[in-house]
Amino acid sequence: xxxxxxxxxxxxxxxxxxxxxxxxxxxxxxxxxxxxxxxxxxxxxxxxxxxxxxxxxxxxxxxxxxxxxxxxxxxxxxxxxxxxxxxxxxxxxxxxxxxxxxxxxxxxxxxxxxxxxxxxxxxxxxxxxxxxxxxxxxxxxxxxxxxxxxxxxxxxxxxxxxxxxxxxxxxxxxxxxxxxxxxxxxxxxxxxxxxxxxxxxxxxxxxxxxxxxxxxxxxxxxxxxxxxxxxxxxxxxxxxxxxxxxxxxxxxxxxxxxxxxxxxxxxxxxxxxxxxxxxxxxxxxxxxxxxxxxxxxxxxxxxxxxxxxxxxxxxxxxxxxxxxxxxxxxxxxxxxxxxxxxxxxxxxxxxxxxxxxxxxxxxxxxxxxxxxxxxxxxxxxxxxxxxxxxxxxxxxxxxxxxxxxxxxxxxxxxxxxxxxxxxxxxxxxxxxxxxxxxxxxxxxxxxxxxxxxxxxxxxxxxxxxxxxxxxxxxxxxxxxxxxxxxxxxxxxxxxxxxxxxxxxxxxxxxxxx
Amino acid sequence: xxxxxxxxxxxxxxxxxxxxxxxxxxxxxxxxxxxxxxxxxxxxxxxxxxxxxxxxxxxxxxxxxxxxxxxxxxxxxxxxxxxxxxxxxxxxxxxxxxxxxxxxxxxxxxxxxxxxxxxxxxxxxxxxxxxxxxxxxxxxxxxxxxxxxxxx
Numbered sequence: 001x002x003x004x005x006x007x008x009x010x011x012x013x014x015x016x017x018x019x020x021x022x023x024x025x026x027x028x029x030x031x032x033x034x035x036x037x038x039x040x041x042x043x044x045x046x047x048x049x050x051x052x053x054x055x056x057x058x059x060x061x062x063x064x065x066x067x068x069x070x071x072x073x074x075x076x077x078x079x080x081x082x083x084x085x086x087x088x089x090x091x092x093x094x095x096x097x098x099x100x101x102x103x104x105x106x107x108x109x110x111x112x113x114x115x116x117x118x119x120x121x122x123x124x125x126x127x128x129x130x131x132x133x134x135x136x137x138x139x140x141x142x143x144x145x146x147x148x149x150x151x152x153x154x155x156x157x158x159x160x161x162x163x164x165x166x167x168x169x170x171x172x173x174x175x176x177x178x179x180x181x182x183x184x185x186x187x188x189x190x191x192x193x194x195x196x197x198x199x200x201x202x203x204x205x206x207x208x209x210x211x212x213x214x215x216x217x218x219x220x221x222x223x224x225x226x227x228x229x230x231x232x233x234x235x236x237x238x239x240x241x242x243x244x245x246x247x248x249x250x251x252x253x254x255x256x257x258x259x260x261x262x263x264x265x266x267x268x269x270x271x272x273x274x275x276x277x278x279x280x281x282x283x284x285x286x287x288x289x290x291x292x293x294x295x296x297x298x299x300x301x302x303x304x305x306x307x308x309x310x311x312x313x314x315x316x317x318x319x320x321x322x323x324x325x326x327x328x329x330x331x332x333x334x335x336x337x338x339x340x341x342x343x344x345x346x347x348x349x350x351x352x353x354x355x356x357x358x359x360x361x362x363x364x365x366x367x368x369x370x371x372x373x374x375x376x377x378x379x380x381x382x383x384x385x386x387x388x389x390x391x392x393x394x395x396x397x398x399x400x401x402x403x404x405x406x407x408x409x410x411x412x413x414x415x416x417x418x419x420x421x422x423x424x425x426x427x428x429x430x431x432x433x434x435x436x437x438x439x440x441x442x443x444x445x446x447x448x449x450x451x452x453x454x455x456x457x458x459x460x461x462x463x464x465x466x467x468x469x470x471x472x473x474x475x476x477x478x479x480x481x482x483x484x485x486x487x488x489x490x491x492x493x494x495x496x497x498x499x500x501x502x503x504x505x506x507x508x509x510x511x512x513x
Numbered sequence: 514x515x516x517x518x519x520x521x522x523x524x525x526x527x528x529x530x531x532x533x534x535x536x537x538x539x540x541x542x543x544x545x546x547x548x549x550x551x552x553x554x555x556x557x558x559x560x561x562x563x564x565x566x567x568x569x570x571x572x573x574x575x576x577x578x579x580x581x582x583x584x585x586x587x588x589x590x591x592x593x594x595x596x597x598x599x600x601x602x603x604x605x606x607x608x609x610x611x612x613x614x615x616x617x618x619x620x621x622x623x624x625x626x627x628x629x630x631x632x633x634x635x636x637x638x639x640x641x642x643x644x645x646x647x648x649x650x651x652x653x654x655x656x657x658x659x660x661x662x663x664x665x
Contacts (some may be wrong), residue, residue, distance in 0.1 A: 167559050171555040388623075390630065393616075397641075404602065410603060446544075
């Protein structure tokens with residue numbers, strides 16, 4: 001009951017007019033920036049982080065919650081109307097949604113995505129409210145060795161699941177870990193890898209890295225191979241969800257939520273796996289399997305719900321264990337750190353008021369998103385039409401603004417650009433970006449816990465595996481890696497089938513003409 | 514070829530990590546060693562991958578033409594615009610330097626005629642200056658415009 005009372009207190013805080021305003025600003029900005037092509041949720045958060053520097057923590061986190069959900073939502077609009085997903089979790093939405101849009105049913109697709117996100121987001125936030133405090137209470141008992149085990153689990157799954165091949169994922173993780181090493185060692189005061197530069201002595205600011213590899217890297221990458229010519233935008237079309245659309249949508253919403261939330265909750269990477277699972281489930285269960293690949297509404301409703309449910313699920317390991325399992329979560333954690341708050345099991349005790357206000361504002365943000373998005377789709381569509389030179393010049397400008405305002409130093413700007421070049425190179429050669437950001441954030445935490453564990457055992461390394469919890473985690477890791485391998489195969493098969501389905505109508509059109 | 518360069522980069526990375534630093538048993542060098550070994554091993558794995566002919570696929574995106582090759586002149590012009598910001602932001606202030614960055618970047622990406630990105634950039638730069646210094650209480654240098662109301 002204590003949790004319920006705390007949640008009510010959270011609502012009392014978050015419903016104050018000032019905080020409601022911040023939530024509204026967060027949701028609006030999050031959606032607006034998330035809609036822009038080339039900007040995924042992680043980049044949205046990184047770019048908007050500076051706006052909260054001067055706010056007090058509660059206001060900042062309420063705004064973040066809005067930006068987080070808004071950015072997630074904005075991405076689906078882009079993929080439905082532009083047929084090119086900005087992130088792996090909207091691949092499926094792009095697939096069916098864009099076909100619906102081409103058939104003149106764009107607004108029905110946008111509506112089912114919006115309502116599905118709302119339903120899934122709300123249910124998943126309820127689940128978060130119920131699950132998180134319990135996990136936090138259990139997690140308090142974990143020792144440093146147990147943390148090392150959890151961190152190893154997060155590292156390996158993030159590296160293996162995000163991106164195209166495990167060695168590339170691990171290489172990217174390694175780059176992130178290395179960047180995390182730069183600076184002054186927290187325990188001994190020893191400087192590491194600073195090349196003697198005073199600017200590097202405090203380490204590399206996470207915002208600079210995130211904005212650099214995501215925003216500057218993306219702008220450079222797109223600039224280097226910009227698609228010339230008109231933007232292949234499909235008009236949203238008129239009309240609304242028909243009765244049939246509703247009856248075909250509500251079950252996929254619920255199933256998508258049921259699939260997405262648990263997958264997001266696992267302290268292991270790969271939230272987008274849920275969208276693929278949901279899609280194949282809908283295809284199996286549908287009464288109209290022949291429509292899949294040609295714009296089936298179930299294929300938008302289910303995966304979109306799964307996507308949003310796992311976005312809420314990701315907050316469970318983030319808030320209770322301090323483990324980010326996606327790039328977006330990694331940026332959220334750095335936002336916490338900039339306020340001197342370390343997410344982890346003690347968070348629910350130490351910062352109880354702040355956390356419950358954050359959770360309450362997730363509910364509020366969801367409602368605001370629904371209210372905002374259904375009537376405002378027209379404006380978001382206009383944003384999609386910003387001429388590309390201006391769009392990417394704007395991204396560069398705001399990236400520079402964000403990292404310059406952190407410390408008003410030109411060294412940060414140089415660093416930002418170098419990291420942008422790194423991000424560009426990684427994109428060019430097929431290295432996933434997300435593991436690097438996760439490695440950067442988790443690396444220092446892992447090092448600290450590892451050294452603490454070894455200091456307690458006086459250098460005896462067996463302590464790392466003999467704790468029962470740690471042993472269970474390593475066993476689970478083996479299972480996860482196998483499961484991940486199996487899911488990937490399944491995902492690959494789904495993609496192959498989709499490609500086959502997509503190819504057939506095109507061929508038949510050609511042969512008939 | 515690019516992958517080869519990155520593999521070498523990882524190796525060089527690792528070799529700098531192996532540079533010894535003093536202090537006790539589980540001191541500040543233990544974790545860097547682990548990261549170094551990880552980087553060396555993965556770069557070796559990538560070499561094997563590459564030798565087997567499995568190169569990396571470039572990332573896809575909304576505005577990316579997958580068939581295009583790297584457009585070096587544009588990248589260089591962008592780098593130039595960014596360098597201009599770094600050099601100019603302190604003497605001339607954020608509003609002017611950011612206008613230069615935006616206009617330079619948009620022009621390199623194909624915005625024409627030249628005065629339009631300059632105009633858009635100036636509006637953007639001055640708006641952010643006012644927003645950051647007045648509403649958000651964050652410092653941005655105003656340069657020669659220091660003292661003008663709402664800007665510095």
